[in-house]
Amino acid sequence: MPAGDTPSRDTQSRTRRVDARRNEKTLLDAAARVFANQGVDAPVRQIAAEAGVGVGTVYRHFPQRSDLVIAVYRHQVDACVDLGERLLGRGSSPLAALEEWVDAFVDFLVTKHGLASVNGGQADEGGLHAYFLDHLVPVCERLLEAAREAGETSTDIGAYELMRGIGNLCLFGGDDTRYDARKLSHVLLAGVALRREPRAD
Amino acid sequence: MPAGDTPSRDTQSRTRRVDARRNEKTLLDAAARVFANQGVDAPVRQIAAEAGVGVGTVYRHFPQRSDLVIAVYRHQVDACVDLGERLLGRGSSPLAALEEWVDAFVDFLVTKHGLASVNGGQADEGGLHAYFLDHLVPVCERLLEAAREAGETSTDIGAYELMRGIGNLCLFGGDDTRYDARKLSHVLLAGVALRREPRAD
DNA sequence: GACAATACGGAACGTGGTTCCGCTTCGCAA
DNA sequence: TTGCGAAGCGGAACCACGTTCCGTATTGTC
Incomplete structure (x- = not known):
């Protein structure tokens, strides 16, 4: 990680809306579950479905698929x-x-x-x-x-x-x-x- | 590649039409060229284009992408x-x-x-x-x-x-x-x- | 309660492998 | 030489992905 890259402090900050923070956690949990069952190659759509959100939401929190894997x-x-x-x-x-x-x-x-x-x-x-x-x-x-x-x-x-x-x-x-x-x-x-x-x- | 070379007796068999045999060779050459330039991950469509044939023709000769790689x-x-x-x-x-x-x-x-x-x-x-x-x-x-x-x-x-x-x-x-x-x-x-x-x- | 800002959902896009099918070409035989 | 069935061809179409976009819904603040 390059210098200056603050860890998850920002991500968890309470300046963000509650639904956003809740969704992030939901997504993380869902992704962990899906990865465990089907491997890290599982489609993004499926993780979104498991979390009960749309794909757009996934990408709002994790700009790239790999960011989600990293986070998990x-x-x-x-x-x-x-x-x-x-x-x-x-x-x-x-x-x-x-x-x-x-x-x-x-x-x-x-x-x-x-x-x-x-x-x-x-x-x-x-x-x-x-x-x-x-x-x-x-x-x-x-x-x-x-x-x-x-x-x-x-x-x-x-x-x-x-x-x-x-x-x-x-x-x-x-x-x-x-x-x-x-x-x-x-x-x-x-x-x-x-x-x-x-x-x- | 002259007759009696090596392996694929069937593939080179003369029971096949000349255009088919010609296309197979053309494809192999094109694929080799493309693979050399852009790596083995090059799209099938591009190999087809390089060979001047349709994708259907590629798949007629090589049922899967990997078959083409093997052949090359x-x-x-x-x-x-x-x-x-x-x-x-x-x-x-x-x-x-x-x-x-x-x-x-x-x-x-x-x-x-x-x-x-x-x-x-x-x-x-x-x-x-x-x-x-x-x-x-x-x-x-x-x-x-x-x-x-x-x-x-x-x-x-x-x-x-x-x-x-x-x-x-x-x-x-x-x-x-x-x-x-x-x-x-x-x-x-x-x-x-x-x-x-x-x-x- | 109203109004931004923020976040959401999911249709739509681009790219890849693969399939399908109507049309063309070949090779044989009459 | 011509006719015709089989073999082969092209490329549109399909499916699965990651990713983007934008109209709509939610939230927090005044």
Whole structure:
């Protein structure tokens, strides 16, 4: 999130009409319900229907579809950030902390079926992509840096790259029993953890 | 492409009308051109326009959009299969062979901007997904098995899982200079290569 | 109670994949 | 060569989406 972007303070401000505030909450709840049932790709119209409002109302509160997704999952992303900071404070191995943190992130993505694909969609630009990465990358960066300082990794992978990689691994892993995003993220982290002779890049 | 080339005996069969065969080739060429310029997400209508035919004609030859994509890239997939077999025949380290093969696959995906996303799209089922994986997974399986027998990997990752993982890593890496799918695939393979104490899964 | 400002609903628009069907072209056979 | 059925063609039409627009309804204030 760019500087100066005030969080939800504005959104919840009491300078707004009561019906507007009520509808926003209704929408958030409805969206959470629909996303849980049918994945984050559910049509906007359906969320509007579930909330008992018109689509116009949805777009009044959330100018783009992705803003709604962000709003629904914002607190989970924040929780992830908090977890990262707690893990950093903990004395144990930075690499173990990174691994635990990534596990939590992967769980989050996998649990909400299809959430990751919102990141992956080519025509995203801004919206979700920005929010998720802007918040998570700095935490990841610090975890990675700590691991580097502790000599537990020698990889030159950046935090942004790692986050995107993890996110991509979580794509489309939902109902396919042959594909386990968690397992693959572990393999990727194993590659991050101990890199022997670097291959010619 | 002269007769007796490779696969689609039926498609190229001479029981079909000449205009039909001509149009199929025209379409394939047009699609290749459009895909190269604007990525594999280019609208069907545009491919039809580029070929100078109606959309109906596109769908006559390729019942689904993804069939067209498959047809355009089929020979590259086949080349990848061939490479895998050549590498298997070669005497050197199976793991090195696997790495070289994956590099070639990643190059293929990254070069055609957005190709990988066709795999990733949730509502795919069948089509491209099936063709790519059905052909590539067996080769990957043999490379992986060879590496396992040579004691160069102890991972329990399956070939399908690995292919999907690699494919996912190649998503949306096109114009983002901060994200290098090749580098991430190397990290993933590093994790495959030497796995120390397995983490609790 | 009246009047802005604010918010709402849902029809309408643009864009995408896909289908349908009347018309054209081809290939064979008389 | 011509006739005719089958194969193929074009593109309008359909459906599903995200998003925009605007006439109407609601709210808060004086």
